[in-house]
Amino acid sequence: MSARADVRTVLALEWRRERRAPQVLPTMLLFSVGAFVLYRFGLQDGSIDGPLAAGVLLVTTLLAALLGIGRLWTAEQDEGQLDAYRLTPASPAALVLAKALALWTFLLALHAVALPLFAFLLLSSAPGAGELAQVVLVLVLVDLGIAAVGAVVGAIAAAARSRELLVPLLGVPLTIPAIAIASEAIGPLLRADPGVVDGRWWLALALYDLVFLLVGWAVSEGIVED
């Protein structure tokens, strides 16, 4: 069977498990909504824009993602699925890539609900269609980067005793560049008088994603086999 078919099989399984016993999505969604409500009241008038709004959105995304990363490899660790996978001819890289794609699609699903809520609860002025489309594109890229990092970090953490500690300990430093770049890109779009995204931020985000997808591929053998 091809690696692409293996990825598809594992990705379908991740979504099936999430539908059957929802864990990752509700956790991330409840956290995000809770954080937005807290910001709404914590910032008194709850009306933000520009870099502050970008920071709130992205940091909330990252913290929600950490919750998802912590659960990403639980079946492999707790239900013997890593052993079951290793007994099949499917490639280690396919498993790591499928995990990254699963987390990516979970984050996209999260944003489909959380982004309108964020705009409704916190933004001082609703972005125009053009700005909104660019914000979504930046989120698609930053989510992919977080997912690529998360697949590797989640696997390392799952094999360790202090899983809950390792995920933020490894995940936060590794995703700081993605959050910083995405903040630079989204900040101008969320201003009351929207600016233009500098092209280099798109490139930097795409490069970040590519680098960590390649890192995931490079370390997949070590993650899955030993």
Added chain:
Amino acid sequence: MPDEPTDAVALDGLVRRRGERLVLRDLTLAVPRGATVALLGPNGAGKSTLLRVLAGLLRPSRGGCRVLGHALPRERAAVKGRIGVLAHEPLLLRDLTVRENLVHRGRLLGGEAATPARIDALLEATDLVGRAAYPVAALSRGLTQRAAAAAALLGDPELLLLDEPLANLDPVAAERLGALLGPAPRSRFGAAGPRTRIVAGHDPEAALAESDLVVGLRGGALALLARPADVTDAEIGALYR
């Protein structure tokens, strides 16, 4: 086409460490293709560890380990999908149904394993047709064991590694599963060639009755290696004393 190696398993001074502790000590033995091996020994003797090493799930720390003609861990990719494992952990997803587990495993194994006909045949053989739509979490331990056996046989493995395969089963289920996991040729599911089996357990009488070779471990070392007919009660007793 190159000749198939005669031995399904060949160990040469195999050592496996866990930290400072030696779990397997200098094991040297050969298991011919198609043979059934009874792997005996008290708790903690290293039986499960040996099965995990043979499955390619644990690296040998030292020594030679050839499985189905391939040196592990270097050539482990070559044996993937050719080894079936039935261990204490059922290796099934608890939230998925029995059928979903088999379909998922079959897709990863590829080939015939993914076909509905193979899955239906195994559900029938393990008497799980009526429970195919049950989540594994809802099954008793015995039923889970039967589902795990179906998953282990899905790829029609050349080498079957069984760790107390009939534990948790009632007598009827044990008889049925015993026959399914038994020393019959792989042609039962259409494939050619005999199946090699290594069966770890604590029932010497049953093990001796159906094996071609008896391997006894004690403290991770080889304490007994003989044909069943040559094994005495005293040797079995010494193994567990």
